[in-house]
Amino acid sequence: MLFQIFISFFKIGLFTIGGGYAMLPVIQEVVCQKKGWLRDEEFLDSISLTNSLPGPLATNAATFIGYRLMGIKGALAAILGTITPSIIIILIIAIIFNTFIDNIYVQAFFKGVGPAVFALIISAVYKLAKSAKVHKSIVTLLVALLSFAAIAFFKVNPIFTVMAAALFALLRFRAGKGEAPESEGESDD
Amino acid sequence: MINSLVLRMCLSFIKIGAFCFGGGYAAIGLIQSEVVEKYAWLTEEQFINIIAVAEMTPGPIAVNTSTFTGYLMSGAFAGVLCTFCVILIPSLLALLMAFFFERAKKNDLVKVAVKGIRPAAIGIIAAAGIGIAKGGFVDYYSLLFFGVAALIIFVFKKSPIIALLASGALGVLLYGFIL
Structure with missing residues (x-):
């Protein structure tokens, strides 16, 4: 087995x-x-x-x-x-x-692939944004933008944006402002 | 075989695994921040090649990326080690979850936190995109490859693998034979 x-x-x-x-x-x-x-x-x-x-x-x-x-x-x-x-x-x-990797054709292949990887990243962002419905909630959109700006421009460690976003969601939930989870379960408190 | 570089690498990949919510591309974002930007263990170009290979080969992208990154940094042993490190915390958590199955099913706070992390993960991946664009766009022809890949993914809705193979083949044609 x-x-x-x-x-x-x-x-x-x-x-x-x-x-x-x-x-x-x-x-x-x-x-x-x-x-x-x-x-x-x-x-x-x-x-x-x-x-x-x-x-x-x-x-x-x-x-x-x-x-x-x-x-x-x-x-x-x-x-x-x-x-x-x-x-x-x-x-x-x-x-x-x-x-x-020093072969010119292999290098040529990867030179072509580089920009395609960027396209893949855009596609991943787009798909996740759609499934997280960022266009429907200004708060969700703001969290995504803040996380992006903090990492890209202020060199914040992504781990902190993960922790901050989790904490923020929990605090909003406790304050009764956040959305309840999809399963419609009852809250803990 | 275990020196201080390998040890630090292990810690980095344990951290990456513990915080990569949102699938393989989130792991790419974290590896980029840790391995390329913070420690400069790999160059942006090397990292882009790794992502391309990880996407074109079987298996989870986070696993493939970790194995490849570890190998390029310090050989096959490091590649295997990084892979185990990246899945260490997630697997332990999955075990806990299986153990407390009935209770886990009812825990709303976890769901709330995870849902809240999702937009942050989008930001992490988008931020990785900046570095990847910087490393990937080497000349004006890069725009052409990007256009072809975007067309294949967004207009023709084909798999990313086809986009990578097509732009790679175009690269061979252009840089290898025409220019």
């Missing part, structure tokens, strides 16, 4: 290109449909929970699912399965990259 968990997550890690969000449907297919380890609702619950954690979505989901299957050992097997293909592939590429 432990080996099964490792192999399943290894395959997921090996065959999904495009980051954590691309991995979720694949994880669901393997864990819920193929293996029948979790029910769909359990999977969705685990995703919505691990979504609130920092770090890579895929390894967080793997940890959570692995734990539910076989405790700490299961979690370790799932984590190792998820990251092993990445580590192997990236190390191979990195070694090749270091060998060929």
